[in-house]
Amino acid sequence: MTVLMPESLDEACAMLAEGIAKNGEAPTPIAGATDLFVEWPLHADAHSRSYLDMSGATELRAASIEDDAVHLGALTTYWDVVVNHPLVAEFPLLLEAARQVGSVQIQTRGTWAGNIANASPAADGVPVLMAYDATVVVQSEARGRRAIPLDQFYLGYKKTQLAPDELIVDISLPRGLRSVEIFEKVGTRRAQAIAKVGLAITHSEAGWRVVAASMAPVVTRCAHVEHMLEEQKIVKTPQDFLNAIEADVSPIDDVRSNARYRKTVMSRLLYHDLKARCAWIE
């Protein structure tokens, strides 16, 4: 195992490029390494890889609130957000999601950018970022920076738009008023759980955002459900959401739950959580 320890973002990008040039493979960037260590005992191949420890790129640590957007540097941990009171006052779902990630120990090491890059369909942080219309800024030595809307970031199971020589450097969330903000994580137990169903819902001038986790190969916006809400289609029972859910997501039976449970629960969460807020849900 090799661990590279760059001292700046530029050096990190250079090391990625160099790794590809020399070995045909980029080192795997790590920040909190919390996902890596869960898999560590089970994946012997992970033991012989090269890693790029990002902790020296201190310029990525800062979170800032600017006029039109807030920025989470790529090394911002869940806990950095939990204790940032002005930030969570404006983006309360960040707090709710952060506190649902693993344990406090994990929350103090795990990063929002790492949650995006790991591309787990069961991610806790990604749904709320996506419901807040997050944009991911990435950087490479060869091509500089580019911005990717988070809801276009995922291409398939564990596949993202991030090129091997690119690093996530920043996550930006547009500021603005929202009339609805909901986050739900359904796990088998109340804490230290992996989501069986994750749901983030917002409503603002930009419209409805309904984001589902553990319901598809990637964390995804649910266009048909969003459309039902935009149209204010009359809903009388949870089942009335099922057709839209079927069109938007494709949950599976696995070791944690089953597809029918996931769809049923998503419909019931939508129904009961929105009922008090939407006159057209009876």
Place this chain on the structure above:
Amino acid sequence: MRRLEGLAKLTGAERFIDDEPFEGLWGMTVRSPFPRGRVRELRFSDSIDWSEFTVVTHEDIPGANAVYLMELDQPVLAGEYVRHVHEAVALVAHPSRAMAREAIAGIEIIVDPDEPVYDYRVTPDQSQVQYGEDNILKRLLIDKGDVEAALAQADHIVEGVYETGAQEHVYLENQGMIARVEDGVVVVRGSMQCPYYVVNALKHALGRAEHEVRVIQAPTGGGFGGKEDYPSIIALHTALLTLKAGGAPVKMIYDRSEDMAATTKRHPSRVRHRTGLDAEGRLVAQHIEVVMDGGAYVTLSPVVLSRGIIHAAGPYACDNVRIEGRAVLTNAVPFGAFRGFGAPQTHFANERHMDVVAKQIGMDPVELRRVNLIREGQTTATGQVITGGADRVGLMDRALELAQFNEKRREHDSFNVANQYLRRGVGLATFHHGAGFTGSGEVYLASRLLVEGLEDGRVEVLTASTEMGQGMLTIFTDIASQALGLEPGDIVLRDPDTSRAPNSGPTVASRTAMVVGRLVEKACEAMRARLGVDKHTRGEELKRAIVEWRRQHPDERLVGESQYEQPPNVNWDDETYQGDAYATFSWGAYVAEVEVDLRTFNTRVLDFVAVQEVGRVLNETLARGQVQGGVVQGIGWALLEEMRTRDGAMINNQLTNYIIPTSDDVPSIRVEFQEEPYEFGGGGAKGLGELPMDGPAPAIANAVAAALNVDPKVIPLTSERLMELMETVATS
């Protein structure tokens, strides 16, 4: 008294077997990927230099290739035939743990597969039969009165079928063992509950005499039954490797996924009840059929089944009881001992069934229990006359009072109407647990214990009973110091070592404080007798007498010995399963309050009350801890812990996917003891360790039933299973 080793465990100073400095070989196990079949050959990869490795197969076993337990059907290493996935077939050792791990992947097992059987509830095809004529490992029958005649006369007959799932122990310390040869003696040290089980296993399979093996228990991080029989297998594996490697130390530590995949679980069960009642709700007949999945070998299944059926009729009086039990072979990884040992399964069925009966005959479940709870002088299913112990109705009433059961029921009625998707309910379970070994088991064990006066006047207790987190060290120290009037610091208890400590029996069956604790008291008396002093010689005076005696007898040991004697008037017939199944019972009444979220079908336990009588409580803090721990384990078994299998083996064998409760899933657990000193127990104690596993699951399931007006009959009652149940009810 404070827990003696508490600070060492809290600070991390305690050294478990894996913490020991170690130089030697790392052992790893080659396991069968097949559920059943004839082994054709082991193929060793050409890409590995096998001369670097110590390799052991069944051909290297000097004695009999059988794990010494009830029957000799389980091989130490499978030779010609494998019966379950993860069965040990060969062993590899190397100075590098990583190399050993790589090497096991270099041994391919070639098997001609035979037809496996996985469902213990159905009759096997002829091609699936592997034990006797029908795969039934053990059949047991309890027959009292005339059930069919009583059912014919009954005003009501209520039937129900209940199922419970497997459960993993999740002791925090994984299984681990180190073996070496010292002066011709095979010395094994590791994590275990029962050092003499390990001694017997080593003698049998290594073909050695007792003085040629030595077993030492290392500090052990939890057992719950999971370290009752399985450590014998790891001890045998490390011993075989050290013998092959010329006596070099060999260490085996299972990682969590190997431990969860390859070691035992609680027996899955199905219990069918057919119950007759008279017009007042009095039980007139109980017909109960109990079936348990034993897995691929006999192991302890016959005795788990035995305890299961003896508790199956619950703490109630009924003149006509027929209980039929079967433990069945499947090609699953063998099921084994787990806290409660069969009783939690049958108590779940019976206590859930009591609420089903109450609903069906239109009676309050509390009143149904009040009418039927066993009274002084009445008899159990085996005809055992119940005398002494707490008043069972009083115990129940106290639990109801503490839980504000009736107030809660009224509150919930309005809460459940007003709330959009949350539903609340309360549930009750009343139960009992036999303390110590069943029937003549304690007589058969004939446990022994020594107390020795040391040169400096301190006193050592020599016992094979083990500390595994439950408090044995503290309790025995307390009992001895009270018996002798000595300070706790003057009592010495060292890691159990079979070269020094006599066989005090296994540390299982809620027997340690009650049975072996009493032996501590008796051995203290015997040492006083040897000293020639009476019971008034205590404290410093006794210490001086010990020092003086040792000075006068420089070549002798000052030893007091005790051996188990059955309390008077205990009679058990193993043939008819009639008589005194246990010397005594502990009694419990538990109440759970739950909230179900109808959006997610998640059940949360809001409040829990545990009232019990366990004889005299020797250490309130430890006793409360035992109860609270049992309740948490019960919450897991009832709601969360689902073993998922493929080919009879666990596939969610990681803590990320086998979900046990965290502190956030646990409510306040209010524990109360009603103390009734038991004459024949150490310090007046009865059994405590297992009782708290019996009550939580049925209390919780009864609370869910009350909240939703449905009848859950299968646990774990996961959210997915509850959703299905609600849908079934909605469509019927």
